[in-house]
Amino acid sequence: MTIRILGISGSFRGRSGTTEAVSRALEGAASIDPEVETQLITLRGKTISPCLHCDACYRKRSLCILKDDFSEILDAMLKADGFIIGSPVYEMNYTPVLNALISRLRCTYLVYPGHFVRRVGAAIAVGGNRNGGQEMVLMNIQNFYNSNDIITCGGTFHSPGGACLYSPDGSYEGTMQDTKGLEASYSVGQRLAQTAALLKFGEAKYLEQGYNMIKTKGWYDVQS
Numbered sequence: 001m002t003i004r005i006l007g008i009s010g011s012f013r014g015r016s017g018t019t020e021a022v023s024r025a026l027e028g029a030a031s032i033d034p035e036v037e038t039q040l041i042t043l044r045g046k047t048i049s050p051c052l053h054c055d056a057c058y059r060k061r062s063l064c065i066l067k068d069d070f071s072e073i074l075d076a077m078l079k080a081d082g083f084i085i086g087s088p089v090y091e092m093n094y095t096p097v098l099n100a101l102i103s104r105l106r107c108t109y110l111v112y113p114g115h116f117v118r119r120v121g122a123a124i125a126v127g128g129n130r131n132g133g134q135e136m137v138l139m140n141i142q143n144f145y146n147s148n149d150i151i152t153c154g155g156t157f158h159s160p161g162g163a164c165l166y167s168p169d170g171s172y173e174g175t176m177q178d179t180k181g182l183e184a185s186y187s188v189g190q191r192l193a194q195t196a197a198l199l200k201f202g203e204a205k206y207l208e209q210g211y212n213m214i215k216t217k218g219w220y221d222v223q224s
């Protein structure tokens with residue numbers, strides 16, 4: 001059974017420590033089994049408008065009507081069994097371009113309610129300060145997963161919320177010096193892929209045995 005793990009780097013930079021950390025996590029994911037397929041998407045050079053709250057998706061029950069690079073990323077996300085999202089820390093949060101991507105995903109609830117329920121996600125954060133808000137970024141990425149039915153996955157004992165990295169000068173080279181953070185990224189990727197595989201196999205077995213999946217209510221069915 002193929003397990004698809006999608007890595008997304010929220011850095012806009014060419015030589016990005018975050019992109020490297022996400023790549024290491026994907027290497028960790030691929031290391032657990034030859035049937036794990038990985039894909040890396042970097043938001044560098046992508047044009048992604050934030051959600052404008054035009055409500056066209058809500059009125060038309062459609063995916064987002066804005067035309068830019070979002071749709072190709074959504075396609076990849078819909079196919080993935082697990083996610084590794086990494087971001088540089090910007091003002092103790094994830095980057096504006098990642099924020100824009102996340103805001104646009106809201107409409108998937110309308111078209112594919114419950115699509116992500118057995119998907120799993122992990123988080124990576126890279127900061128220019130040792131304690132510059134990496135854990136806030138991990139938490140916010142996890143909040144995104146929680147808002148979209150995606151199960152969250154931490155790392156090992158030493159990186160419970162995901163991998164945190166520190167670049168003393170904010171450069172790619174600086175991030176490469178953080179060997180512990182890069183090792184944590186690798187092991188987060190392994191754990192994420194393992195969990196994605198267990199969930200995918202588990203779902204198949206569960207359905208085969210005749211158990212019912214709880215049907216996630218669509219946006220229109222839920223009274224808040």
Ligand SMILES: Cc1cc2nc3c(=O)[nH]c(=O)nc-3n(C[C@H](O)[C@H](O)[C@H](O)COP(=O)(O)O)c2cc1C
Nearest residue numbers: 011016017018088089090091092127128129132170
């Ligand atoms: C606008 C901006 C805001 C930033 N804010 C923070 C911050 O709050 N905390 C921090 O640790 N680093 C901060 N940084 C530094 C970056 O997180 C750091 O340079 C990081 O290594 C960049 O990762 P990248 O190479 O993957 O782009 C900021 C950088 C920029 C450009």
